[in-house]
Amino acid sequence: MGPVLVLAPSALLALVLMLLVPGSAGGESAEPPNQQEPLPEPPKCKVTGSLLKFAGFSPDKKEFYVNETASVSCQKIKEREVYEAVCVAEGEGAAWDLSRVPCLRCQELKAWDGRLDWTPRALTFAPGETLSLTCAEGFRPVPESVRCVEKTNRFGWNVTPVCQAEEGSSVPPPWTSPEPGPPLTTPGGSCSRAEWPPSISADEPYNKETFAIGEWVWVSCRSEQYVGRRSRIACIKKDGHPEWDTSGLQCVEKPRVSKEDLQASASSIRLRWGCSPPGPCPGWTFQGSCQLNRSPHESCKRHRWRRLSTSTQNQTLHCDGLAPSSSYHVIVYGVHAKVDRQVLYEEDILTQDGVPDAPERGSLDLSSRVLRWRPPSPCKGAILGYQVNVTGRRAYNTTFLEEEQVRVNDSVTEFQKEPWRPGTNYTVTVQALTAAGAGQELRWEMETGIAEPFIPPGARALEVHNISASDGTVFLRLEPLPDLHGPIREYQLFVAPHPEPAPNASACPSLQLRPFDPTDDKTYAAAVIPASNLTRPMGFVVGDGRDRHGLFNAPLHEGRNYTVLLRVVSRWNQEETSSCVAYDFSMGRAHLAGEGEGEGGGVLWPLPLLLTCLLLTLALALLLLLGLLMARSVLGGGGGGKG
Ligand SMILES: *[C@@H]1O[C@H](CO)[C@@H](O)[C@H](O)[C@H]1NC(C)=O
Numbered sequence: 001m002g003p004v005l006v007l008a009p010s011a012l013l014a015l016v017l018m019l020l021v022p023g024s025a026g027g028e029s030a031e032p033p034n035q036q037e038p039l040p041e042p043p044k045c046k047v048t049g050s051l052l053k054f055a056g057f058s059p060d061k062k063e064f065y066v067n068e069t070a071s072v073s074c075q076k077i078k079e080r081e082v083y084e085a086v087c088v089a090e091g092e093g094a095a096w097d098l099s100r101v102p103c104l105r106c107q108e109l110k111a112w113d114g115r116l117d118w119t120p121r122a123l124t125f126a127p128g129e130t131l132s133l134t135c136a137e138g139f140r141p142v143p144e145s146v147r148c149v150e151k152t153n154r155f156g157w158n159v160t161p162v163c164q165a166e167e168g169s170s171v172p173p174p175w176t177s178p179e180p181g182p183p184l185t186t187p188g189g190s191c192s193r194a195e196w197p198p199s200i201s202a203d204e205p206y207n208k209e210t211f212a213i214g215e216w217v218w219v220s221c222r223s224e225q226y227v228g229r230r231s232r233i234a235c236i237k238k239d240g241h242p243e244w245d246t247s248g249l250q251c252v253e254k255p256r257v258s259k260e261d262l263q264a265s266a267s268s269i270r271l272r273w274g275c276s277p278p279g280p281c282p283g284w285t286f287q288g289s290c291q292l293n294r295s296p297h298e299s300c301k302r303h304r305w306r307r308l309s310t311s312t313q314n315q316t317l318h319c320d321g322l323a324p325s326s327s328y329h330v331i332v333y334g335v336h337a338k339v340d341r342q343v344l345y346e347e348d349i350l351t352q353d354g355v356p357d358a359p360e361r362g363s364l365d366l367s368s369r370v371l372r373w374r375p376p377s378p379c380k381g382a383i384l385g386y387q388v389n390v391t392g393r394r395a396y397n398t399t400f401l402e403e404e405q406v407r408v409n410d411s412v413t414e415f416q417k418e419p420w421r422p423g424t425n426y427t428v429t430v431q432a433l434t435a436a437g438a439g440q441e442l443r444w445e446m447e448t449g450i451a452e453p454f455i456p457p458g459a460r461a462l463e464v465h466n467i468s469a470s471d472g473t474v475f476l477r478l479e480p481l482p483d484l485h486g487p488i489r490e491y492q493l494f495v496a497p498h499p500e501p502a503p504n505a506s507a508c509p510s511l512q513l514r515p516f517d518p519t520d521d522k523t524y525a526a527a528v529i530p531a532s533n534l535t536r537p538m539g540f541v542v543g544d545g546r547d548r549h550g551l552f553n554a555p556l557h558e559g560r561n562y563t564v565l566l567r568v569v570s571r572w573n574q575e576e577t578s579s580c581v582a583y584d585f586s587m588g589r590a591h592l593a594g595e596g597e598g599e600g601g602g603v604l605w606p607l608p609l610l611l612t613c614l615l616l617t618l619a620l621a622l623l624l625l626l627g628l629l630m631a632r633s634v635l636g637g638g639g640g641g642k643g
């Protein structure tokens with residue numbers, strides 16, 4: 001029960017004064033004017049000067065009614081908190097209940113002497129309250145009680161009690177300062193500082209080595225090796241001998257933890273430590289934490305990484321689900337039953353780079369076939385560059401394979417290839433590179449359209465030979481063309497009897513596959529040779545009079561001029577392109593000299609020229625024969641002369 005400050009006498013005094021001076025309390029206009037006997041003044045609690053010495057009352061007034069509450073602020077108390085004081089009825093009068101206002105109470109007796117005890121036990125005491133003191137066996141308290149009194153700037157105990165040894169007054173009071181004292185000669189003996197456990201050191205320097213029975217010293221655990229709360233040790237007499245009572249001591253040896261192995265991947269950290277001395281650190285369990293320190297980029301903090309999981313087993317801290325390329329503050333804590341959690345090891349550890357995400361798709365400019373991309377998020381690590389791989393394949397030519405692999409630096413975000421081959425399926429992949437390597441790929445698949453078949457300009461593969469005016473034929477040398485710009489499907493042969501003007505190669509794409517019609521003189525298709533039939537160089541006789549799949553290869557007319565057009569057709573997926581080559585020649589009569597000069601790709605062998613050649617050859621042969629005969633006769637004569 002909290003005692004209350006009794007103010008009843010002053011309340012009574014007020015009452016008496018009120019009765020002595022009628023109307024003195026009736027100054028208030030609220031009072032009915034015609035009241036004969038004023039009601040007795042209700043008891044009040046007063047805010048006295050001694051209260052205001054230590055605290056401020058709010059609201060700011062001198063008196064409070066019963067059940068009224070004042071807010072009390074303690075100026076002298078560090079926290080500057082506001083406490084509640086209630087005015088309560090006590091008998092006829094009123095009194096403050098200040099049990100919750102620390103600055104208007106005595107605080108619990110500070111037990112400087114470990115052997116001292118008292119009753120009653122409470123956290124605060126009202127002014128005027130007394131405590132009865134007791135001491136441990138063999139000691140008696142001096143004095144036997146203490147009283148809560150008002151001191152200069154607080155409420156406190158009137159005297160500091162001590163315990164004294166019962167037999168003989170020679171035992172000094174507990175030693176409380178590091179001041180050097182006279183050498184002690186106590187009947188019970190003394191304790192030596194040399195007997196202290198190695199885990200402690202005195203809080204303050206002492207220049208004495210021995211301590212009398214009853215003396216105590218504040219000590220702390222040696223922080224370099226031990227942890228634990230500050231405590232007191234006392235020199236006591238036990239079984240007739242002086243010895244240090246260290247039962248209150250709680251110094252625990254702090255394990256010295258050193259890193260034994262560290263493995264950091266892009267998403268995890270594994271730290272193995274060892275205790276010194278080696279082995280399990282007895283009595284200690286461990287906790288660990290990995291806290292994100294620094295991300296590779298501001299934006300990465302917003303990323304939701306996998307849930308961070310931490311485990312400590314076998315003196316190994318394992319943090320999983322970490323962000324790559326980030327700095328983590330790794331702490332190993334030691335947990336012991338007797339002391340607070342201790343930081344045993346800490347280090348900032350950087351996780352490795354992860355493989356980057358795929359670059360973001362940019363534009364593909366179809367006309368120039370420039371591919372553009374945007375860098376991926378930097379959260380997996382710094383982008384060092386890009387790996388661009390190009391693979392070209394053709395469904396119609398399985399041996400065709402075009403590969404290009406280039407690495408560009410991180411400032412390059414586009415790729416242009418020169419040239420993109422026609423009629424090709426291209427796969428382009430772009431991968432960003434970090435220190436961890438190439439990441440996810442950004443992939444483009446595209447097909448380039450076929451182009452006009454390529455006919456080598458210098459090549460004389462297609463040639464017109466041995467014009468036979470009498471047979472109405474012309475010999476055409478054909479050779480398969482490579483499918484450089486697309487698959488070659490067929491070779492179409494057109495014969496154009498010369499009207500005026502003669503058709504030429506530029507007219508070729510518009511030519512219709514029109515069969516020969518004897519009734520007109522128009523250009524006709526003489527034959528279509530599938531590319532599959534033309535796998536190696538071969539001859540084709542124009543005008544052989546054969547019918548091939550509805551196209552008549554009509555004999556040519558002697559004495560007429562012709563143009564033979566060879567149309568090379570490439571076709572792929574509804575797309576068709578072609579290239580042409582044209583040969584002009586004249587089906588000159590056998591006796592006609594100088595007729596049918598070859599044009600275009602054609603080569604012409606006029607008959608007179610052939611005859612001249614033949615004659616020349618004959619003449620040469622005759623000359624050779626003659627020379628041979630002459631040489632023989634000369635050699636023969638020489639040989640005979642000798643023999
Ligand atoms: C004070 O409060 C108590 C409990 O609420 C009540 O019983 C009592 O009558 C009150 N006293 C006055 C004077 O209002």
Ligand SMILES: *[C@@H]1O[C@H](CO)[C@@H](O)[C@H](O)[C@H]1NC(C)=O
Binds near residue numbers: 313314
């Ligand atoms: C801890 O170590 C022991 C022996 O080295 C081993 O058997 C056990 O599996 C380990 N536990 C873990 C969780 O790694």
Ligand SMILES: *[C@@H]1O[C@H](CO)[C@@H](O)[C@H](O)[C@H]1NC(C)=O
Binds near residue numbers: 388389405
């Ligand atoms: C691209 O080429 C590089 C180098 O040859 C290779 O390491 C990488 O795997 C290729 N990327 C793809 C997606 O094929």
Ligand SMILES: *[C@@H]1O[C@H](CO)[C@@H](O)[C@H](O)[C@H]1NC(C)=O
Binds near residue numbers: 393394423425573
């Ligand atoms: C490209 O690939 C597609 C799909 O496989 C195929 O239809 C097309 O014919 C191919 N084109 C070429 C030129 O290989």
Ligand SMILES: *[C@@H]1O[C@H](CO)[C@@H](O)[C@H](O)[C@H]1NC(C)=O
Binds near residue numbers: 409410411412
């Ligand atoms: C990156 O490559 C481009 C083109 O190869 C070059 O112009 C540029 O200087 C390079 N930048 C760096 C930082 O190396």
Ligand SMILES: *[C@@H]1O[C@H](CO)[C@@H](O)[C@H](O)[C@H]1NC(C)=O
Binds near residue numbers: 465466475
């Ligand atoms: C045409 O001439 C070539 C040589 O240029 C020859 O090999 C071929 O047999 C000749 N063909 C005819 C039908 O005369």
Ligand SMILES: *[C@@H]1O[C@H](CO)[C@@H](O)[C@H](O)[C@H]1NC(C)=O
Binds near residue numbers: 399401481482483484
């Ligand atoms: C197929 O492609 C290869 C390689 O480019 C080439 O050498 C070959 O001539 C092509 N095949 C045909 C039938 O053109």
Ligand SMILES: *[C@@H]1O[C@H](CO)[C@@H](O)[C@H](O)[C@H]1NC(C)=O
Binds near residue numbers: 502504
């Ligand atoms: C080809 O023939 C067309 C008419 O069919 C003509 O306009 C053009 O000039 C000719 N070209 C050549 C190179 O002879």
Ligand SMILES: *[C@@H]1O[C@H](CO)[C@@H](O)[C@H](O)[C@H]1NC(C)=O
Binds near residue numbers: 527529530533548
């Ligand atoms: C192409 O060859 C096939 C058989 O290999 C044949 O039947 C066909 O007539 C040939 N076509 C031409 C135009 O020569």
Ligand SMILES: *[C@@H]1O[C@H](CO)[C@@H](O)[C@H](O)[C@H]1NC(C)=O
Binds near residue numbers: 559561597
């Ligand atoms: C054939 O062409 C030649 C010249 O190239 C010309 O002299 C001759 O008259 C032409 N013949 C016919 C029938 O047009």
